[in-house]
Amino acid sequence: MKIIYDSTYAGFLNALSKSLEEGHEEISAFESEGLFETNFLISSDLKAAEAFENKIEKISPQALKVIRLLWLSESKGFENLALGYIKNLFKYGAEGLNNIQNIYVAKSDRIAKKVLSEVHRFKGFVRFSQTAGGLMFAEIEPQHNILPLIKGHFRTRFGKMPFLIYDKKRKLSLVNIEGKCEIKNIEPDFEASFENDAEIEKLWLKFFQTIAIESRKNEKLQKSFVPLKYRRNMTEFRIK
Amino acid sequence: MELLEKLEILANSAKYDASCASSGSDRQGGAIGSAHISGICHSWAADGRCVSLLKILLTNICEYDCAYCINRKSNNIKRTAFSADEICRLTAEFYKRNYIEGLFLSSAVIKNPDFTMELMIKAVKKLRKEYGFAGYIHFKVIPGCDLKLVREASIWADRVSVNIELPDHKSLEKLCPQKNKESVFKPMKYAADLILESAQSKKLKMAPAGQSTQLIVGADENSDFKILNLSQWLYNRIYLKRVYYSGFVRLNDDSRLPALKEPPLIREHRLYQADWLMRFYNFKADELLKDGENLNLFFDPKTAWALKNLDLFPVEINKADYETLLRVPGIGIISAKKIIKARKFTSLTAQGLKNMGVSLKKAVYFITISGKYYGLRTGNKERLENLLLEYKQDELFDLKSPARTYISANTGNL
Ligand code: SF4
Numbered sequence: 001m002k003i004i005y006d007s008t009y010a011g012f013l014n015a016l017s018k019s020l021e022e023g024h025e026e027i028s029a030f031e032s033e034g035l036f037e038t039n040f041l042i043s044s045d046l047k048a049a050e051a052f053e054n055k056i057e058k059i060s061p062q063a064l065k066v067i068r069l070l071w072l073s074e075s076k077g078f079e080n081l082a083l084g085y086i087k088n089l090f091k092y093g094a095e096g097l098n099n100i101q102n103i104y105v106a107k108s109d110r111i112a113k114k115v116l117s118e119v120h121r122f123k124g125f126v127r128f129s130q131t132a133g134g135l136m137f138a139e140i141e142p143q144h145n146i147l148p149l150i151k152g153h154f155r156t157r158f159g160k161m162p163f164l165i166y167d168k169k170r171k172l173s174l175v176n177i178e179g180k181c182e183i184k185n186i187e188p189d190f191e192a193s194f195e196n197d198a199e200i201e202k203l204w205l206k207f208f209q210t211i212a213i214e215s216r217k218n219e220k221l222q223k224s225f226v227p228l229k230y231r232r233n234m235t236e237f238r239i240k
Numbered sequence: 241m242e243l244l245e246k247l248e249i250l251a252n253s254a255k256y257d258a259s260c261a262s263s264g265s266d267r268q269g270g271a272i273g274s275a276h277i278s279g280i281c282h283s284w285a286a287d288g289r290c291v292s293l294l295k296i297l298l299t300n301i302c303e304y305d306c307a308y309c310i311n312r313k314s315n316n317i318k319r320t321a322f323s324a325d326e327i328c329r330l331t332a333e334f335y336k337r338n339y340i341e342g343l344f345l346s347s348a349v350i351k352n353p354d355f356t357m358e359l360m361i362k363a364v365k366k367l368r369k370e371y372g373f374a375g376y377i378h379f380k381v382i383p384g385c386d387l388k389l390v391r392e393a394s395i396w397a398d399r400v401s402v403n404i405e406l407p408d409h410k411s412l413e414k415l416c417p418q419k420n421k422e423s424v425f426k427p428m429k430y431a432a433d434l435i436l437e438s439a440q441s442k443k444l445k446m447a448p449a450g451q452s453t454q455l456i457v458g459a460d461e462n463s464d465f466k467i468l469n470l471s472q473w474l475y476n477r478i479y480l481k482r483v484y485y486s487g488f489v490r491l492n493d494d495s496r497l498p499a500l501k502e503p504p505l506i507r508e509h510r511l512y513q514a515d516w517l518m519r520f521y522n523f524k525a526d527e528l529l530k531d532g533e534n535l536n537l538f539f540d541p542k543t544a545w546a547l548k549n550l551d552l553f554p555v556e557i558n559k560a561d562y563e564t565l566l567r568v569p570g571i572g573i574i575s576a577k578k579i580i581k582a583r584k585f586t587s588l589t590a591q592g593l594k595n596m597g598v599s600l601k602k603a604v605y606f607i608t609i610s611g612k613y614y615g616l617r618t619g620n621k622e623r624l625e626n627l628l629l630e631y632k633q634d635e636l637f638d639l640k641s642p643a644r645t646y647i648s649a650n651t652g653n654l
Contacts, residue, residue, distance in 0.1 A: 099586070124283070124292075128338050136337070200337065204337070204339050207247055207251050208291065209286075211289075212287045213489065216505065218286075222286055
């Protein structure tokens with residue numbers, strides 16, 4: 001039987017734990033339309049979810065980290081990978097994390113790593129502009145839901161300076177004002193107009209273009225480091 | 241002159257300096273910024289090099305006349321200089337927008353080395369004290385300056401470096417008549433002592449991210465053997481964090497310089513690989529090359545080494561220790577660690593290795609898996625070379641492999 005959950009993190013954990021108990025093989029956030037398929041719907045239970053997290057963490061904190069990263073990855077079918085991962089964990093305990101010849105463990109580790117490498121990339125790729133009010137504002141469209149994972153970094157980097165990073169894909173904002181740094185479910189209520197930043201942007205663009213050595217030109221290599229999908233929100237590629 | 245034009249001139253003059261690393265420091269506690277321990281690339285320029293620092297010269301006005309340099313006195317180019325405030329403002333504004341991790345400040349020799357250093361120190365001191373900047377600063381020490389100034393610079397900077405440029409004094413004196421071995425190595429050794437000393441004290445941190453240097457490759461006749469031995473000495477004796485290799489780009493028409501049409505990029509790449517092997521794979525320079533030799537351009541240095549030492553292979557992947565695994569062509573640090581980890585659980589199979597993402601394409605000729613050999617008998621060296629030569633194709637032209645090296649080369653990340 002296939003378990004359908006409500007697309008929340010708690011629901012995802014509930015679905016995992018239920019599948020383990022009852023031996024279901026598939027978890028999804030969407031109902032499938034197959035005629036003979038039976039779907040089993042669950043609604044999320046926060047307390048049970050928390051208890052399940054604790055249970056995982058007790059066996060291995062690293063395993064919990066992987067489960068959370070899988071969730072944030074939002075990649076297709078991550079629920080079923082997580083299920084395989086957890087089954088292996090509950091069968092072998094912490095030792096099971098070494099079972100990387102197992103396809104579920106290997107794939108889960110790989111996706112977790114992908115998320116973390118996007119996090120590392122975005123520590124570099126986020127581009128801020130200064131608004132008239134002095135707020136540093138950035139828009140991003142990452143493949144994975146990385147906002148919770150870059151929070152600490154930008155908070156230390158900016159200190160008290162107010163900033164807002166807006167994830168356009170997920171309509172989530174990381175807001176740092178008045179000593180508080182949190183992720184909110186809001187869209188910024190101002191238009192992105194940055195005339196006052198034009199001078200600095202021009203200087204940056206000039207620097208960026210000048211620093212490349214003509215006789216070593218290698219745009220393919222450049223593309224492998226800064227894939228086109230990220231360039232829309234990067235000052236040096238955005239300005240023509 | 242407008243700031244925009246100054247920036248263009250002084251970035252253009254600085255761009256041939258290879259190092260752009262911003263790693264190894266975790267400074268915190270200024271009004272803005274923190275240096276990140278593993279280094280961050282913020283962008284990549286059209287030549288595929290990482291942009292992490294605002295890399296500029298304070299001035300390109302130069303008293304010296306080094307043969308290979310675009311800023312040399314005898315060149316007829318536009319000259320200018322930044323004020324301390326201009327440097328501070330650019331750094332702070334770029335940093336705030338997350339364009340950069342910090343500042344890389346170098347300079348041509350205006351009047352004399354001491355005078356130049358004083359101007360540079362004034363700028364970084366201001367950046368730290370008045371602008372409250374706690375981001376990364378890489379400070380290029382001017383050869384021949386007073387040692388007191390090296391000390392002063394190390395107080396404000398995360399990393400200092402003195403460029404050696406040429407691997408021996410003969411070519412140094414030939415191509416840079418105003419410099420000599422002493423003028424380079426004295427400040428370098430002095431900085432090494434400072435860093436070592438301050439690493440042990442809690443009070444004053446001096447250049448906590450250590451010291452690096454740069455060597456120009458292909459501007460003289462020196463062999464890779466000589467270069468790698470020099471690097472090895474620098475790592476072991478001067479405790480340098482990084483040696484950067486910069487393929488010679490011919491900018492001046494000068495009879496003392498070789499007539500290279502293009503920078504020797506593959507040679508440069510091989511040197512980075514060999515450097516990597518020395519720092520993280522326990523290879524010694526004399527294992528890789530004999531006196532006077534250059535690195536093989538067709539094979540990466542590890543494969544070249546393995547082909548010369550076929551009697552050591554194949555090794556059993558279920559038994560070999562970490563050091564031995566690292567010496568197998570095609571198995572890098574990540575794969576070796578995975579193998580050790582997976583073996584703790586159960587023994588390895590060919591399919592399992594594949595699942596783990598350990599590529600056997602190349603390694604297959606050098607290993608057995610539970611006693612079974614899947615490759616071609618290593619006794620047949622010539623055929624083996626030909627087979628590997630095919631893989632060399634994707635190594636040179638497939639983007640991924642050099643890409644990975646450069647990520648690492650440029651962030652010091654591993
Ligand atoms: S000292 Fe030599 S290498 Fe340095 S800027 Fe002047 S000419 Fe160039």
